[in-house]
Amino acid sequence: MKKIDFDQLQESLYYEKMDNGLDVYILPKNGFNKTFCTFTTNYGSVDNHFVPLDGDDFEKVPDGIAHFLEHKLFEKEDGDVFQQFSKQGASSNAFTSFTRTAYLFSSTSDVEKNLVTLIDFVQDPYFTEKTVEKEKGIIGQEITMYDDNPDWRLYFGLIQNMYHNHPVKIDIAGTIESIAPITKDLLYLCYNTFYHPSNMLLFVVGPVDAENTMNMIRDNQNKKDFKEPKEIQRKFEDEPSTVAEKKQVLKMNVQSSKCLVGIKALDVNQKGKEMLKNELTINVFLDMLFGKSAKNYFDLYNEGLIDETFYYDYTQETGFGFAMIGGDTEKPDQLAERIEDILLKAKEGEFLSEEALERSKKKKAGAFLRAINSPEYIANQFTRYAFNEMDLFDVVPTLESITFEDVKREAQRFIDKERLTVCQVVPK
Amino acid sequence: MTIINESIKDKKGYRLHVIKTDKYKTNTFVWKWKAPLTKDDVTKRALLPQVLQSSTKDYQTTTELRAYLDELYGASFYVDLAKKGEYHIISFTLEVANEKFLKDSSPLMEKGMEFLASVILNPNVENQSFHNETVEKEKRNLKQRIQSVYDDKMRYSNARLVEEMCKGEAFALHANGEKEDVDGITSEQLFQYYNKALKEDELDFYVIGDVDATNVETICQKLFPFEGRTPLTVEKSRDSEKHGEPKEIKENQDVKQGKLNIGYRTNITFGDEDYFPLTVFNGIFGGFSHSKLFINVREKASLAYYAASLVESHKGLLMVMSGIDNKNYDQAVKIIHEQMDAMKNGDFTEDEITQTKAVIRNQLLETIDTARGSVEVLYHNVISKESITIDDWLKQVDKTTKDEIVNAAKKIELDTIYFLTGNEEDAQ
Numbered sequence: 001m002k003k004i005d006f007d008q009l010q011e012s013l014y015y016e017k018m019d020n021g022l023d024v025y026i027l028p029k030n031g032f033n034k035t036f037c038t039f040t041t042n043y044g045s046v047d048n049h050f051v052p053l054d055g056d057d058f059e060k061v062p063d064g065i066a067h068f069l070e071h072k073l074f075e076k077e078d079g080d081v082f083q084q085f086s087k088q089g090a091s092s093n094a095f096t097s098f099t100r101t102a103y104l105f106s107s108t109s110d111v112e113k114n115l116v117t118l119i120d121f122v123q124d125p126y127f128t129e130k131t132v133e134k135e136k137g138i139i140g141q142e143i144t145m146y147d148d149n150p151d152w153r154l155y156f157g158l159i160q161n162m163y164h165n166h167p168v169k170i171d172i173a174g175t176i177e178s179i180a181p182i183t184k185d186l187l188y189l190c191y192n193t194f195y196h197p198s199n200m201l202l203f204v205v206g207p208v209d210a211e212n213t214m215n216m217i218r219d220n221q222n223k224k225d226f227k228e229p230k231e232i233q234r235k236f237e238d239e240p241s242t243v244a245e246k247k248q249v250l251k252m253n254v255q256s257s258k259c260l261v262g263i264k265a266l267d268v269n270q271k272g273k274e275m276l277k278n279e280l281t282i283n284v285f286l287d288m289l290f291g292k293s294a295k296n297y298f299d300l301y302n303e304g305l306i307d308e309t310f311y312y313d314y315t316q317e318t319g320f321g322f323a324m325i326g327g328d329t330e331k332p333d334q335l336a337e338r339i340e341d342i343l344l345k346a347k348e349g350e351f352l353s354e355e356a357l358e359r360s361k362k363k364k365a366g367a368f369l370r371a372i373n374s375p376e377y378i379a380n381q382f383t384r385y386a387f388n389e390m391d392l393f394d395v396v397p398t399l400e401s402i403t404f405e406d407v408k409r410e411a412q413r414f415i416d417k418e419r420l421t422v423c424q425v426v427p428k
Numbered sequence: 429m430t431i432i433n434e435s436i437k438d439k440k441g442y443r444l445h446v447i448k449t450d451k452y453k454t455n456t457f458v459w460k461w462k463a464p465l466t467k468d469d470v471t472k473r474a475l476l477p478q479v480l481q482s483s484t485k486d487y488q489t490t491t492e493l494r495a496y497l498d499e500l501y502g503a504s505f506y507v508d509l510a511k512k513g514e515y516h517i518i519s520f521t522l523e524v525a526n527e528k529f530l531k532d533s534s535p536l537m538e539k540g541m542e543f544l545a546s547v548i549l550n551p552n553v554e555n556q557s558f559h560n561e562t563v564e565k566e567k568r569n570l571k572q573r574i575q576s577v578y579d580d581k582m583r584y585s586n587a588r589l590v591e592e593m594c595k596g597e598a599f600a601l602h603a604n605g606e607k608e609d610v611d612g613i614t615s616e617q618l619f620q621y622y623n624k625a626l627k628e629d630e631l632d633f634y635v636i637g638d639v640d641a642t643n644v645e646t647i648c649q650k651l652f653p654f655e656g657r658t659p660l661t662v663e664k665s666r667d668s669e670k671h672g673e674p675k676e677i678k679e680n681q682d683v684k685q686g687k688l689n690i691g692y693r694t695n696i697t698f699g700d701e702d703y704f705p706l707t708v709f710n711g712i713f714g715g716f717s718h719s720k721l722f723i724n725v726r727e728k729a730s731l732a733y734y735a736a737s738l739v740e741s742h743k744g745l746l747m748v749m750s751g752i753d754n755k756n757y758d759q760a761v762k763i764i765h766e767q768m769d770a771m772k773n774g775d776f777t778e779d780e781i782t783q784t785k786a787v788i789r790n791q792l793l794e795t796i797d798t799a800r801g802s803v804e805v806l807y808h809n810v811i812s813k814e815s816i817t818i819d820d821w822l823k824q825v826d827k828t829t830k831d832e833i834v835n836a837a838k839k840i841e842l843d844t845i846y847f848l849t850g851n852e853e854d855a856q
Contacts, residue, residue, distance in 0.1 A: 009529055031451040032795035080727065086718040089786030105738040108793040137730030144685040145733055145751050148581050203649065253682040254571060254579040293494035301490070302565065307572045328572060366501030366525045369453040
């Protein structure tokens with residue numbers, strides 16, 4: 001077991017790689033009641049084309065299967081794992097993103113028991129035809145719920161505008177039609193390939209004793225047998241750097257219009273420190289343009305183009321990445337025009353200043369301290385960072401290292417007319 | 429063991445609550461302003477904090493104000509509004525990094541408190557009127573916010589249920605005010621209302637973090653001079669809550685998923701003897717993923733992705749919500765009625781009780797792991813004029829018996845069934 005100290009933050013992180021390849025991290029947080037654990041596989045909705053563990057050829061699986069598998073893993077021969085957790089005073093949940101599937105629980109008592117439940121249920125799949133069929137009704141309602149949600153439609157509409165081929169443009173849960181052909185055998189195929197311990201990470205944060213917890217996890221893992229892992233081969237079609245559609249307007253049953261401008265990212269094959277710096281630089285850049293202390297924000301607000309729902313965000317993973325800027329607006333076309341105009345001017349260096357950079361860096365450093373009050377944030381983000389070979393605890397030093405030159409250079413590279421797109425939701 | 433260490437001091441015009449803990453990397457400050465919910469004031473009261481937070485005498489534009497917060501290491505500052513029973517609560521929340529985790533250690537706590545004082549007591553006022561342009565902008569923003577509820581069908585159907593259920597009662601008003609009343613508010617009137625609120629509201633100030641209570645008190649003494657007052661209270665009147673036959677309301681809209689919301693009168697509020705049995709009731713009935721609603725509506729009948737219930741503690745309402753296919757209305761309503769009957773008939777096991785108590789305990793302990801959660805939990809005492817500690821709360825839940833739960837269940841009366849449906853023929 002390795003111990004990594006973060007003196008300034010007064011935190012220590014414990015790490016060990018199990019013999020079967022599983023990465024385990026423990027962050028003791030004294031004073032907290034709650035222990036929060038996530039058990040995450042490096043497998044999400046985009047991984048729909050791969051070589052199965054027992055096969056030699058690439059196979060394509062139905063859209064939405066990673067999410068379907070997440071639902072089904074909770075069901076066991078003797079009932080539902082939710083029940084088991086709540087009997088032990090814990091609350092459990094799971095989520096599927098583009099690139100990850102995470103199982104989690106939080107509890108303020110019986111932590112060891114809950115931890116064993118978490119590890120064991122994820123490592124013991126039980127799928128039958130009958131329960132697979134029944135789940136289609138529940139997930140069908142989940143999909144329908146999102147269909148009525150204008151913010152979700154807007155978000156996905158924008159991503160669909162950006163991508164020609166990449167599966168990030170497919171809704172994480174799939175569609176009612178795409179989940180129909182899912183069978184228990186297909187679920188096992190995905191499970192066996194992606195739920196190997198060597199493709200997973202376990203994170204424990206809370207008032208725990210690191211030594212005892214690690215011992216317990218080690219004992220648990222040593223008792224189980226896993227097949228020899230092999231490197232997972234995933235296939236993605238080539239993706240042009242330009243956007244697929246410049247604009248899309250969705251007519252929905254809403255009273256307020258919504259507008260998002262997207263920028264398709266350029267550097268999608270970065271990892272580690274390079275990726276971290278790139279991601280933070282773009283975030284700081286966007287904050288200088290659109291943060292609440294930016295003059296642009298004030299102007300847009302004064303002109304009645306935006307309200308408090310206005311936001312910006314930048315996401316980057318291996319193979320895809322995008323920035324989005326926008327929110328509710330009475331004038332979606334005017335807002336889109338203004339945002340594009342600001343971005344293109346910023347490419348030439350307008351709105352950027354040393355002073356704004358320093359302020360933005362301070363703001364992000366403070367936000368980081370606030371975020372690490374949250375066990376959920378630490379576990380989820382640490383895992384995301386680790387899967388991209390980055391270190392969550394490098395955020396503040398990396399932020400500090402960003403220079404004005406870095407921002408100007410990044411603005412030049414990142415902004416490109418050919419990679420801008422707009423999605424709007426307007427009343428029917 | 430005392431789980432939360434809350435010290436309460438009566439100061440002139442307000443109460444100071446200090447919760448000392450070294451759990452967080454930040455210090456959190458929350459001002460709570462409480463007044464009765466009334467038709468005349470609700471919209472002005474919703475507008476007021478928005479105007480106050482957008483500029484002050486010291487920071488005359490939002491850009492300056494937000495730039496200052498960025499300088500304070502990205503202190504997070506926001507206002508929000510809530511309805512608790514028949515009170516309308518304004519909250520001002522500021523969270524600022526504890527400088528001991530930063531390289532640069534300027535005294536952020538005092539600066540944060542000074543900032544709050546500037547927002548609350550030194551607004552951007554001229555000639556007995558708020559800055560007119562700011563007020564006009566925030567009026568536009570408020571209308572947008574009120575309108576946005578319509579676009580989120582889950583929130584919309586919940587708000588519609590309350591409207592229908594509590595017609596003629598103050599509780600039917602919306603925390604964000606009434607859209608048709610926004611335009612009529614002038615900057616002068618709003619300033620008059622501000623002065624009234626400052627003089628009459630019941631004020632509570634919460635400080636949470638690794639702070640020195642004496643130091644906090646000294647700073648407060650300097651920054652927050654208020655006049656003494658006897659806050660207005662709302663008499664608990666149950667006359668208006670006596671209803672005849674349950675109402676059934678169906679509304680047609682262009683939605684794919686129907687939203688079923690059912691409201692009950694529990695005739696029990698926070699501070700009543702059977703309040704804790706009611707919370708255990710709700711846990712078994714619909715509060716969690718092991719509850720009857722989840723098991724029977726989702727897991728067994730596959731009708732929904734979500735089916736849950738919650739208690740409005742101070743108004744004494746129990747509300748069920750679920751998203752279902754339009755054609756499944758009758759079946760879902762029937763299943764929900766059956767679960768309620770089962771509860772009234774005591775058709776639940778000791779195991780279910782134990783399990784629910786464990787989860788409630790867990791949930792409460794988790795809530796108080798966040799500064800904001802602690803304030804929300806502790807503030808129940810202010811609203812209900814009680815002094816129930818978290819330890820008492822846990823003890824009361826723990827000693828609840830099956831008979832007490834059944835007694836609480838028997839007080840619950842069905843009031844209104846609301847269904848938002850996409851089927852023309854369903855909505856008569």
